[in-house]
Amino acid sequence: EIWSSPLIFRRASKNHTLCLDAKKFNTEAKRRVSRYRESGLSVSDGDRIQILGRDENGKTDDLTEILVEVDGLIEKVNGHDDPGMSARLLAPLPLSDDESEEATLTKNNSSVILRFTITAAGGSCRYLTCGDAEVAIWERLWDRHKNRAYWLEYDILLSPHHCSWHSLSYDNWSEKGEDVEVNKNARSALSQALSGANIVASSKPIKDDDSDPPCVRAKREYEDILEPVTGEFRCTGEYPSKGKPAPMEYEIGRNGLALKSAALAAPTIISSSAVGGQPLPHG
Structure with missing residues (x-):
């Protein structure tokens, strides 16, 4: 299981950039979220994720089971x-x-x-x-x-x-x-x-x-x-x-x-x- 906050990646900018490892971590977090949606809310080891904090513009509103407010x-x-x-x-x-x-x-x-x-x-x-x-x-x-x-x-x-x-x-x-x-x-x-x-x-x-x-x-x-x-x-x-x-x-x-x-x-x-x-x- 990984714990990830979408806001960290969303608030990156030209002056506050992401290193290569951070970009790869974000890619993996997105893959796990997609896997969660595709599986009908049931995933196994290697696909688990907890999302730390609600994303902007309602992007995590359908992820209640893995969203930590x-x-x-x-x-x-x-x-x-x-x-x-x-x-x-x-x-x-x-x-x-x-x-x-x-x-x-x-x-x-x-x-x-x-x-x-x-x-x-x-x-x-x-x-x-x-x-x-x-x-x-x-x-x-x-x-x-x-x-x-x-x-x-x-x-x-x-x-x-x-x-x-x-x-x-x-x-x-x-x-x-x-x-x-x-x-x-x-x-x-x-x-x-x-x-x-x-x-x-x-x-x-x-x-x-x-x-x-x-x-x-x-x-x-x-x-x-x-x-x-x-x-x-x-x-x-x-x-x-x-x-x-x-x-x-x-x-x-x-x-x-x-x-x-x-x-x-x-x-x-x-x-x-x-x-x-x-x-x-x-x-």
Whole structure:
């Protein structure tokens, strides 16, 4: 089964292009949708697809069984209920009545945002993954969900756009440096860290320079978000060392979430990295 959002491909443009792999993925997604329509709503392994978010101009209106609406929950994997996993679809967001918004909702800002809840071995984890969504989306998400902020809570946040400053601010770090201003609403949306949360930057090592992404100013902001909850910021390009990075693997257990040791083959748990263990929220 693949999960695909038609809006990402629809909102590509000359300035926000699709790479060859993305074009091939889109072709495969369309093939699976066609197979679903031809088969009378019944498909098997290799043809399954879930569509994340309604397409524009009614193009997905006949695909109710495989369509996940924004704010909806995904509770099936490969056609079967999965009691150990649910995922709430928070974006891509549809166009509002504001005509000026169309220029804002580019390919990056049409990224899929999912908040997973995963349970295993008596523990649980809330995982927020955000694609390349920038500040305008996080502003809208906070306005949309500030009265149910628990939908944005996380034990792990994969920082949007490879730890880019543009997910937290409209200002350019390379131009303004320390004079940049954080967007309060975007920061609020990204600040719903649970006790002991981890924020992970999927990026090359982060340097104290004008690079963006990854941006050292964004790293400092995320560290500030984590301080009240005694959380930890990590970078995949620096783990376990900059010279020899290795996959960063977490394990869910009775005490919540823990980072495995990259130096050992066995799943040794680093107790100082234990995260969470809170009861599941109702969202």
